[in-house]
Amino acid sequence: MMWNVQNSYEEVVRDRTTGKLYLVATPIGNLEDMTYRAVRILQEVEIIAAEDTRETRKLLSHFDIQGKKLYSHHEHNKWSSGPELVRLMEEGQSIALVSDAGLPAISDPGAELVRLSIDAGIKVIPIPGANAALSALIASGLGTERFLFVGFLPRDRKRMDDALESFRLESGSCLLYESPHRVVKTLERMLEVLGDRQVVLAREITKRYEQFVRGSITECLAYLQDHAPLGECVLVVEGMSEELRLQEPDALWWNSYSVKEHVEHYEQQQGLTHKEAMKAAAKDRGVSRRDIYQELLAE
Structure with a gap:
């Protein structure tokens, strides 16, 4: 073109x-x-x-x-x-x-x-x-070669968990915005979904009481028990290492499958309908169901 x-x-x-x-x-x-x-x-x-x-x-x-x-x-x-x-x-x-x-x-x-x-x-x-997110990233001490800006997570717990799950395997640092009255809840859900990763809580960036809290999610939560969070926050979350990614069988089991084999697995092993199987395969691969349908037509 x-x-x-x-x-x-x-x-x-x-x-x-x-x-x-x-x-x-x-x-x-x-x-x-x-x-x-x-x-x-x-x-x-x-x-x-x-x-x-x-x-x-x-x-x-x-x-x-x-x-x-x-x-x-x-x-x-x-x-x-x-x-x-x-x-x-x-x-x-x-x-x-x-x-x-x-x-x-x-x-x-x-x-x-x-x-x-x-x-x-x-x-x-x-x-x-x-920019608050990039300012927090460059001062975080976490990887800057690759990063994902997430913004604000949904407030509903189910949707928040889905959002966290969507970037659980991300190898780069993840940047999130959060309000002070919700940051503890968000860190607790991160701990549950992402595991106890390294995280940086940056608050009041460029202001008089600028602060960076660095450590694991568990350590950050312990700190916040004694120090109430004030001001808008940026969370910089460590990405998943390649070593840990290779230990994720649920994320990698279908890598050797063609799209057709992937869909057939859900139909034969889990008894899903063809439509449901296409939807499940699309979610695994991070594409739309229409993309799966087009791949099946081409095979």
Whole structure:
């Protein structure tokens, strides 16, 4: 496939007449982490779309950015505000999207606005800056060669366990966000599903009382019994070693099977229907049931 990376004349003309979407990172605690470029962009754009306009007003006030039109864009209104923001950019107004802290579109509704803008042919420009998950990772002491960002786990226990199980075999470090009143519960479920791995609890990153608690999950839970967690937390969880992965018979028993043999195993050994067997095989392989169906047709 040939990718065309050169703007056509029509695209150049459109670029001059439509606005742009700037994804502006904001500090996660320490206001000194705001970049010069981020301040300049906030000064130049016509509109600032904010997750919480109250928090954004404080930020603008600190950097003496005045006279800006703030537009609320959050989880509960994103499907109505998103198209309206795209319309404003199509009319020529540039917009800066900010979250309450850190990079927009990470665990907040900004991702939908980015997709809408791209679909409308609007240029999307990232303005890098602070990020809690990556800041915790690089200071964790755990592996950084490969990592998986998980974000917030579901609150329901069954769905939380399913989410933990989905990355139990992940070899890279796993990055999660958690609130202080739920972190103990989350660590307890991790211990049950993932085993007693090494973990780093990072809290109040870049703030005055920044803290990193390092150790096994059991040791971290013991620490939290005597020290109540305060502030938003990032959990960096050690990935499963290759040695342990090789000791996981349940995860590897089907590796030598073709897709057809995999499905037949569930039908013959566990008495599942063909539909149920395809679903089970798809879950093992981390693909959709449709993918399994297409593989069966090809065999």
